[in-house]
Amino acid sequence: MIQLNYRDSKPIYEQIKDGLRRLVVSGAVKQDEKLPSVRELATNLSINPNTIQKAYRELEQEGYIYTIAGKGSFAAQRADVASGRNEELMKEFDEIVKELLYLCEDKDILIKRIEELAKGGTEHDTGK
Structure with missing residues (x-):
């Protein structure tokens, strides 16, 4: 489910956030699907x-995600994800694209990758 890397400089809680x-x-966790309880996940990952x-x-x-008191935490609908997250990701995207272009990555390859991902493709290496 979630892999933790204790050598990573990223804090453990952020690794958990990224994994979830x-x-x-x-779509591995479907909309309205119950997530493991805090205690259950902490036990499975051997962390606080x-x-x-x-x-x-x-x-x-x-x-x-959303939480219902006494019931647990559940995966939210896509429409409920804060729009601020889109802005945050677009800034990261811009920085990554700028760096790839600086490193002489062909813009047509980047466009093709985006189109493949939009069609439901998966991540792959560039063959370099």
Whole structure:
């Protein structure tokens, strides 16, 4: 489900957020599907429940999940994801594209990759 890299400079709660976000975005966790409880996920990953709670809280603020008191946390509808997340991702996208262009990546290859992803393709290497 979620892989943690203890050598990564990214904090554990952010790795958990990224992993859960990826599961929701990819459809591996369906809309309204119940997520593991904080305690259950903390036990499975052998980490402090407060770390899981922080990741869940931030994912809820971003709109990826919602919580029902006494029931648990669930994957939200795509329409509920905060629009601010789009802006954040577009800024990251712009920076990445600028860097790829600086590194002499062909813009047609980038366009083709975007089109493949839009059709439901998966990530792949550029063959370099």
